[in-house]
Amino acid sequence: MKTKVIFLCVVVCAAFSIYSYVANNKEGALGDLALMNVEALANGEIGMAICVGDGSVDCPHSNVKVLYYK
Structure with missing residues (x-):
C-alpha cells in the first residue's frame, strides 16, 4: 500500500x-510570433503616408508641418 502511494505521488x-x-514553452512561442507580427505591421506604415499641404500636423517621413497625410 505504501509503495502504491509513493508511486502515485511520483506520477502526479x-x-x-x-x-x-x-x-511555459507555448507562451514564449506566441510572444515571439506576436512580436514579429507587430514589427511587420509597423514596417508597412511608414511607406504608405502621403503628406499634403502646409499646416500643423507632423509628416511621418520628416518633421515638416503639413495640412494632413493619408
Whole structure:
C-alpha cells in the first residue's frame, strides 16, 4: 500500500512537471510570433503616408508641418 502511494505521488509530480514545461514553452512561442507580427505591421506604415499641404500636423517621413497625410 505504501509503495502504491509513493508511486502515485511520483506520477502526479511528473505529470505536473511536464504540463508546466509545455505551458511555459507555448507562451514564449506566441510572444515571439506576436512580436514579429507587430514589427511587420509597423514596417508597412511608414511607406504608405502621403503628406499634403502646409499646416500643423507632423509628416511621418520628416518633421515638416503639413495640412494632413493619408
